[in-house]
Amino acid sequence: MAVIMGLPVWAALVGLATLLSYVWFRIAFRERMALSAKLPGPTAYPLIGNLYMIKESTVELFKYAVNAAGTFNEIGLAKIEWMHRVAVAVFNPADVEIILGSSVHLEKAKEYRFFKPWLGEGLLISSGDTWRTHRKLIAPTFHLNVLKQFVYLFNRNSRALCRKLDAVVGQVVDIHDYMSETTVEILLETAMGVDRSTQNRGYDYAMAVMKMCEILHVRMFRPWLWPDWLFNMVPMGREQKSLLHTIHSLTREVLKKRKAERKQGVREGLYKRVVTDKDDVADGDAEESTSETSVSSYGYTTGLRDDLDDDVGEKKRIAFLDQMLDVAENGAVLSDREVEEQVNTIMFEGHDTTAAGSSFFLSLMGVHQDIQERCVDELRTIFGDSQRPATFQDTLEMKYLERCINETLRLFPPVPVIARHATENIQMKSGHVIPEGTTIVIPQYLIHRDPTQYPNPEVFDPDNFLPERCSERHFYSFVPFSAGPRSCVGRKYAMLKLKILLSTVLRKFHVRADVLEKDFQLTGDIILKRKEGFPVRLYPRSTHQAAGQSGDR
Numbered sequence: 001m002a003v004i005m006g007l008p009v010w011a012a013l014v015g016l017a018t019l020l021s022y023v024w025f026r027i028a029f030r031e032r033m034a035l036s037a038k039l040p041g042p043t044a045y046p047l048i049g050n051l052y053m054i055k056e057s058t059v060e061l062f063k064y065a066v067n068a069a070g071t072f073n074e075i076g077l078a079k080i081e082w083m084h085r086v087a088v089a090v091f092n093p094a095d096v097e098i099i100l101g102s103s104v105h106l107e108k109a110k111e112y113r114f115f116k117p118w119l120g121e122g123l124l125i126s127s128g129d130t131w132r133t134h135r136k137l138i139a140p141t142f143h144l145n146v147l148k149q150f151v152y153l154f155n156r157n158s159r160a161l162c163r164k165l166d167a168v169v170g171q172v173v174d175i176h177d178y179m180s181e182t183t184v185e186i187l188l189e190t191a192m193g194v195d196r197s198t199q200n201r202g203y204d205y206a207m208a209v210m211k212m213c214e215i216l217h218v219r220m221f222r223p224w225l226w227p228d229w230l231f232n233m234v235p236m237g238r239e240q241k242s243l244l245h246t247i248h249s250l251t252r253e254v255l256k257k258r259k260a261e262r263k264q265g266v267r268e269g270l271y272k273r274v275v276t277d278k279d280d281v282a283d284g285d286a287e288e289s290t291s292e293t294s295v296s297s298y299g300y301t302t303g304l305r306d307d308l309d310d311d312v313g314e315k316k317r318i319a320f321l322d323q324m325l326d327v328a329e330n331g332a333v334l335s336d337r338e339v340e341e342q343v344n345t346i347m348f349e350g351h352d353t354t355a356a357g358s359s360f361f362l363s364l365m366g367v368h369q370d371i372q373e374r375c376v377d378e379l380r381t382i383f384g385d386s387q388r389p390a391t392f393q394d395t396l397e398m399k400y401l402e403r404c405i406n407e408t409l410r411l412f413p414p415v416p417v418i419a420r421h422a423t424e425n426i427q428m429k430s431g432h433v434i435p436e437g438t439t440i441v442i443p444q445y446l447i448h449r450d451p452t453q454y455p456n457p458e459v460f461d462p463d464n465f466l467p468e469r470c471s472e473r474h475f476y477s478f479v480p481f482s483a484g485p486r487s488c489v490g491r492k493y494a495m496l497k498l499k500i501l502l503s504t505v506l507r508k509f510h511v512r513a514d515v516l517e518k519d520f521q522l523t524g525d526i527i528l529k530r531k532e533g534f535p536v537r538l539y540p541r542s543t544h545q546a547a548g549q550s551g552d553r
């Protein structure tokens with residue numbers, strides 16, 4: 001074999017091409033590189049930059065970069081780079097506000113392109129006018145006035161979950177399996193308006209989504225798998241194809257069913273048809289108290305208003321899929337393909353995030369028995385001995401439960417990082433400039449553990465969300481749902497659903513868990529989860545307490 005300086009010819013040529021590209025990139029992007037050189041970050045070597053630091057997850061990578069840069073309390077920025085590409089993590093809440101609060105810095109990072117075969121131009125990854133038009137259509141369908149119509153279905157599905165859990169009382173179960181299936185079924189019946197009993201494929205769908213997330217995450221950390229032509233040839237690419245088949249078949253079936261129902265004259269989604277139990281719907285009192293109370297109860301965002309807080313008129317109380325189909329039928333604003341992409345987006349964002357959030361919550365309740373008992377005391381004050389389902393008004397009174405949910409989302413935000421693309425140079429509070437072309441990373445997982453904002457950041461303490469403590473912090477130091485014009489459209493849906501689901505479980509079962517939160521093995525493959533699953537044991541509340549077993553861990 002021919003050799004050059006001891007290397008096979010092909011290896012020498014690849015090495016030379018890489019070196020020339022590197023030199024060319026450094027010249028072509030010299031302004032970007034000069035600005036980024038002023039940003040703090042761990043040592044970057046020529047050619048490989050910080051690739052030597054590659055970790056298993058984005059969270060781990062940025063934890064490492066922050067430690068190495070030593071910037072947590074100073075500048076609040078940490079940079080990593082490779083070739084001509086630069087990624088900057090932003091930790092300082094005032095800088096987070098500059099990015100998330102802006103109506104300019106809205107473009108998602110290039111890395112989101114790996115979602116395209118799954119979500120197409122869905123709301124999560126689209127940009128420009130497409131995103132703006134679709135956001136205007138979708139945000140009102142998650143307004144509280146629409147969500148209140150779901151209360152009956154949230155209750156009905158929560159009770160169905162409890163019946164499934166009855167069968168595993170006393171056993172160690174991975175609660176995430178149950179939460180995934182339930183959250184898919186709830187989405188089908190509420191946002192999509194179809195009866196879940198005709199689908200019955202929620203579990204398979206949820207498992208396919210979980211594996212897809214693993215693949216996307218692995219791909220992001222393997223630059224050689226970035227070109228589509230190569231990825232599609234390897235086993236992982238083929239597995240992705242088969243998973244997408246499972247995922248897309250469910251969404252197509254949902255669309256087919258709802259379209260057929262509408263053709264047969266059933267114009268109203270399930271949420272409008274089944275609201276027959278007077279106790280379950282929002283009553284007059286709840287209607288009246290919505291405008292003020294709900295803004296604080298369903299927006300962690302006191303002071304962070306967004307388009308979910310805008311008024312929607314009486315006529316606009318239509319849930320997501322019916323609104324999409326109405327618009328698609330009435331004109332040229334939405335094509336069939338676009339409707340399908342939005343359904344895929346809502347199905348994904350709407351179930352995996354809340355399944356993780358509720359599983360972390362129950363794991364934490366299982367560990368912190370005293371906090372669990374305080375939640376149950378609050379529920380007893382609201383419901384007494386009655387087994388009645390929760391009303392919307394009840395959820396407004398679940399103040400301590402809400403603090404526990406928020407504290408769970410602080411320590412274990414289901415979306416642990418957000419990434420944006422800088423379309424221009426952006427000046428931070430410290431005067432440092434993030435250059436145009438940079439991937440901006442907002443690591444909520446780390447922001448939520450900033451010791452300058454939270455006195456004991458690693459301790460699970462629901463009182464962190466007492467109004468007086470919240471007012472002492474920067475608004476952008478707690479952003480589990482992101483914030484600003486591109487905030488999560490499902491934020492209020494998630495909080496209302498979580499309150500009904502988790503209060504129903506806690507009223508029925510006493511939860512126990514043995515693994516302390518400091519020992520959770522976290523994995524940040526798109527959605528934050530535990531590698532070992534979410535093992536808990538459940539006991540019927542009345543008999544377990546009567547047997548005097550409730551106080552110990």
Ligand code: HEM
Binds near residue numbers: 135415479489493494
């Ligand atoms: C605990 C539950 C949830 C959490 C923590 C959460 C968190 C987030 C975050 C952080 C983002 C911004 C992502 C980014 O910029 O990369 C986001 C966006 C989004 N979320 Fe959620 N989410 C939750 C539940 C939901 C639910 C229930 C739905 C729908 C039913 C939903 C639908 C969406 C959509 C469509 C977007 C994209 C919005 C846009 O770009 O305009 N999410 N979510």
